[in-house]
Amino acid sequence: QVQLVQSGAEVKKPGASVKVSCKTSGYTFSDYDIHWVRQAPGQGLEWMGRINPNSGDTKYARKYQGRVTMTRDTSISTGYMELPKLRSDDTAIYYCASVNYGDHDYWGQGTLITVSS
């Protein structure tokens, strides 16, 4: 079965960086984009961007352009999302998802990133 398993929760200080991993299994990794979505406390779901695992092409939400970096390692079917210069308002649950805008729609369990001094 399809599974997306994300790295564990982290506590970071303001100004630090975080890199969240998303290990996939149960399907051909290169066939579907990996998206990253976050939910901050009291806020809604927010799309951050996506990476095409086959080409490495990325598309970022305007808010994150120049800040977030999404990468992948096809040899281990894993996607990554790196966010530098963390601020307190980056505290959120970060989700990866393997999506084809149709019925292939699988999500990781979420990774809580807490930014606090």
Add this chain to the structure above:
Amino acid sequence: QSALTQPASVSGSPGQSITISCTGTSSDIGNYNIVSWYQYHPGKAPKLIIYEVSKRPSGISNRFSGSKSGNTASLTISGLQAEDEADYYCCSYADSDTFVIFGGGTKLTVL
């Protein structure tokens, strides 16, 4: 681009039907039939309940239905059950500058 517009909350009694609207623009909902709806319990993975405006994934109850008119998509839940209580988010494909956009979310309370 701002989030798609959803009502903050809706409520209904068991057995009733409710509809959640999701209003966008001609750059997203109005231009693409790629609208999804998710059921979300905070801290858990969002669950796809509708894709491509009105299609249901395997295993999703036919009590859930979706539609679209112009720039507005809608999710209808019929025969409300207590287990339907959750947050619901619409999501649309959008023009290249935005690409993907979520609604602000609607909290469904089953009275």
